[in-house]
Amino acid sequence: MKNASTGREYAPETAFIHAGNQTDGRTGAVNIPIYQTSTYRQDGLGKNRGYEYSRTGNPTREALESLIADLEGGKHGFAFASGMASIGTVLSLFKKGDRILVSRNVYGGTFRILDKVFRNFGMEYSILDSDDPDDFEKSIGDGAAAVLIESPANPLMSVVDIRAFSDRAHKHGVLVIVDNTFMTPYLQRPLELGADIIVHSATKYLGGHSDLVAGLAVVNDDGIAERLAFLQNAIGGILQPFDSFLLIRGIKTLAVRMDRHVSNAEAIAKHLRQSPDVAVVHYPGLEFDPGYDINIRQAKNGGAMLSFELTEGHDIGRFFESLELIALAESLGGVESLICHPSSMTHASIPEQIRKSVGITDGLIRLSPGIEAAEDIIDDLDQAIRRSRFRWRCTVRTGSSSATPPSSSSGTWACPKG
Numbered sequence: 001m002k003n004a005s006t007g008r009e010y011a012p013e014t015a016f017i018h019a020g021n022q023t024d025g026r027t028g029a030v031n032i033p034i035y036q037t038s039t040y041r042q043d044g045l046g047k048n049r050g051y052e053y054s055r056t057g058n059p060t061r062e063a064l065e066s067l068i069a070d071l072e073g074g075k076h077g078f079a080f081a082s083g084m085a086s087i088g089t090v091l092s093l094f095k096k097g098d099r100i101l102v103s104r105n106v107y108g109g110t111f112r113i114l115d116k117v118f119r120n121f122g123m124e125y126s127i128l129d130s131d132d133p134d135d136f137e138k139s140i141g142d143g144a145a146a147v148l149i150e151s152p153a154n155p156l157m158s159v160v161d162i163r164a165f166s167d168r169a170h171k172h173g174v175l176v177i178v179d180n181t182f183m184t185p186y187l188q189r190p191l192e193l194g195a196d197i198i199v200h201s202a203t204k205y206l207g208g209h210s211d212l213v214a215g216l217a218v219v220n221d222d223g224i225a226e227r228l229a230f231l232q233n234a235i236g237g238i239l240q241p242f243d244s245f246l247l248i249r250g251i252k253t254l255a256v257r258m259d260r261h262v263s264n265a266e267a268i269a270k271h272l273r274q275s276p277d278v279a280v281v282h283y284p285g286l287e288f289d290p291g292y293d294i295n296i297r298q299a300k301n302g303g304a305m306l307s308f309e310l311t312e313g314h315d316i317g318r319f320f321e322s323l324e325l326i327a328l329a330e331s332l333g334g335v336e337s338l339i340c341h342p343s344s345m346t347h348a349s350i351p352e353q354i355r356k357s358v359g360i361t362d363g364l365i366r367l368s369p370g371i372e373a374a375e376d377i378i379d380d381l382d383q384a385i386r387r388s389r390f391r392w393r394c395t396v397r398t399g400s401s402s403a404t405p406p407s408s409s410s411g412t413w414a415c416p417k418g
C-alpha cells in the first residue's frame with residue numbers, strides 16, 4: 001500500500017496506522033484533531049481556507065477519506081453516516097431505466113433500498129440466481145448499468161469471482177460495485193480485481209468495536225469521483241467528525257484484530273464441522289467449502305464470518321437463549337462475538353420466497369466470532385447446542401400421531417405406534 005504523501009510502499013499492517021494524511025499539520029499531533037465544527041470563518045468575500053461548510057468538507061472526515069482510499073488502493077475516498085448511506089449515495093449515480101444486477105444473498109438492506117426506494121424512481125434491479133460468471137454475463141441485458149457484488153456474500157458466505165465478474169461486466173459497459181464489508185482491505189482489495197466502486201459498512205470490522213455506524217466508498221475514476229462528491233454533498237449523508245475520528249482509531253488496529261477474528265473463525269468452523277449436532281457449516285476459509293478455491297485466489301484468507309445449521313432435533317430459539325458469552329445481535333465485526341438469525345433479522349426484509357430460493361433457511365445461524373479466546377467461544381456454542389437438543393419422552397404409544405415432536409424443546413407427545 002502506497003502512502004499518498006511520501007509515495008513509499010508499506011505493508012498493510014503499517015499502512016493501517018500511517019496511510020492517509022493523519023498528522024495534524026499545525027501542531028504535529030499524531031492523531032488528527034476532531035474538527036467539531038459546522039462552518040468556517042472566511043477571510044473575505046470568496047476567500048476561505050479550503051473549507052466553507054462541514055457537509056461539503058471537514059478535515060477529520062477528509063483524513064479518514066484519504067486513509068480508506070490509500071488502503072483500498074484507490075484515488076478517492078468518501079465517508080458516510082452509515083453503510084446504507086454509502087450504498088444509497090452510490091446507487092444515486094444511476095438513473096431511471098437503469099438496471100442494477102445484484103449477487104445472490106446480498107445484504108437485506110441493499111435489497112430493500114433497491115426494491116422499496118430506487119424502484120419508485122424508475123430504476124430496476126434483478127437478483128442473479130447463480131454465482132457463475134457465465135450465467136451473469138447471459139443475464140446482462142438492456143438497461144444493465146451496474147452489478148453489485150458481495151464476496152463472501154452474506155449469510156451463506158458464497159464466494160463470487162470478482163475478477164471474472166469484472167471482466168465480463170466491462171465487456172458490456174457495466175460498472176462493478178463491490179461491498180467489501182466482510183473482508184476489509186486487509187483481506188481483499190476489489191479495485192485490484194477490476195471493481196470500479198467499493199462500498200463498506202464501516203460499522204463492522206473497520207470500526208471494530210460496535211460503537212459507531214459508518215459507511216465508506218472508494219473509487220479510482222476521477223469522473224465517478226466527481227459525481228460521487230457532488231452526490232455526497234447534495235444528499236448530505238456524511239459522517240460526523242467525531243465518528244470519523246473513531247473510525248480512524250478503529251482502523252489502526254485492523255490487522256491485529258482481523259488476524260485474531262480469522263484464526264477464531266477457522267477454529268470454530270473446524271470444531272462445528274466435526275460436531276454430530278451440526279448439519280452444515282458455511283466458511284470459505286477451509287477446503288471443504290465450495291467457495292474455497294476462488295476465495296483463496298482473490299483474498300488473503302476466508303475472512304472471519306461463518307454460518308451453520310444445527311441438525312433436526314434442536315430447538316433453535318432455545319439455542320439462542322442459552323448462549324451466555326456470545327450476544328444475539330444484529331451487526332458483526334466487533335471485538336465481541338455476535339450471533340444472529342438471518343431469516344428473522346438481517347435478511348428479514350427479503351421476501352420469504354426469495355430467501356428460501358437462495359438457501360437462507362429458518363435454521364441458518366450466522367456467527368461473527370470476536371477476538372475472545374477461541375476456546376471460550378467454542379465452549380459457549382457447545383453448551384448452548386447441548387441445551388437446545390429436544391428432550392422428548394414418548395408417553396402415548398397408540399393413536400394417529402406425528403413422528404416428530406412439536407417445536408418446543410421438551411415435554412411429551414403422542415408418538416407413533418411401535
Ligand SMILES: Cc1ncc(COP(=O)(O)O)c(C=O)c1O
Nearest residue numbers: 082083084107179181201203214
Ligand atoms: C454487507 C453489508 N453491507 C451493508 C450493510 C449496511 O451497513 P450499515 O448498517 O452500516 O448501514 C451491512 C449491515 O449489516 C452489511 O452487512
